[in-house]
Amino acid sequence: MTDLPRQTLDDAAAVLSSALAGDSDAVVGTFDAVVDRAGVAGAYEVAWCLAATMIGDGVPQGAWTLDFPGIDEAGYDARWVARFVSAYANADIDTGEALFGAAIADGQLPDCLLTLAGSAVATLRHRAG
Template identity: 80%
Template sequence: MTDRRDGSDEAFTDAAEILRSALAGDSDGVAGAFDAVVDRSGVTGAYDVAWCLAATMVGDDVPAGGWALDFPGIDEAGYDARWVARFISAYANSDDSTGEALFGAALADGQLPECLLTLAGSAVATLRRRRAA
């Protein structure tokens, strides 16, 4: 697959809808929006939207280079929190193949819906922190 740093307009529109639902505290709306993406564009579409959410969290001004994951206690965190931290790290490092592997593993483990909800919640928390700063 190709690097998704630029994303598609459709993925950005879907990510914006998911963020609106998450900002409103509507977890059913978040799940429904992801379901609609999967129905329309398959798992690849959901991956593209997740990559857009990661972009929202990381921001635009990330210098190229290797980024290390700094998450004390990550090995003790829940599956979804570990997944989100590692997915964000993959995005920050422009490592699409790791992002795809994480996505596939969560899908195979039956954890993808919870991981995507946690990703959306993390993106909202990041946006709120930025607004408060």
């Protein structure tokens, strides 16, 4: 993740800061600004950073199975986040990109990104806990 442009890391930090403050409008605004500046690819990179935040440092990528109790009953956005974070944990960029594209096609990307930001914050709070 350290080979990402500084702006991407700053954008991810801004999303997390807004999510920590409970400001969902600012989270959406940051993602909108990223899309305006760097396109959907830029938003994908910020989302990938958020997934990295959830997984944490020192965890080798690849061949992971993550447990998400009740995922089959969860809403679209929660299922998407679980799959996106799993794709990150398994270093499966193709699946991450496919999930991003599917959320765009389904008109669900804003909700998915907001849920991802909230999940990242919940993970950080749990670790601090």
